Amino acid sequence: MNTSSTPMTAEQIDRLARKRAGAKAGWFMHAAIYVIVNLGLAGMALAGGRTWHVYPLLGWGLGLAIHGAAVWLAGPGATWRERLVAQERERIARGG
Template structure:
């Protein structure tokens, strides 16, 4: 039997909170994407079943909202790889400037 090691929750609470918040944001986006796909498949079936093509409007409008939600979750949230790279570039630029 191995000895139990302390969990991250007890050793670094701010990291645990950030991890939980990021996981919840990503789960929220996955849920949003699933609902988007299911509803739009249903709308397309209804529209195409009646020989119409109006389903493209909610598809595009809601798709824009989903894309903005995705950008907020995957690109702009604290700890996002893209955001952290920008912060690091700015840090390096500031360190090179004469004071």
């Protein structure tokens, strides 16, 4: 993240882009594994006439949602986070 008001260098841009891409790729991998494993669990549970598969589905789903929020909303260089940083910079510069 660029904390000063100077433009980012090409190296800084590349580093941030790689970090963002890595975080997003990690989330997509997490989501794919979540789907595959939970389909398997659902198949096993439903074949036995049970519905216990819902518990790992919900628990892991919450973890996936938190991971997604960290990557897409609050991750390094996230647009939302950058806007908040810019607002705080302006507020501090005004003496507030």
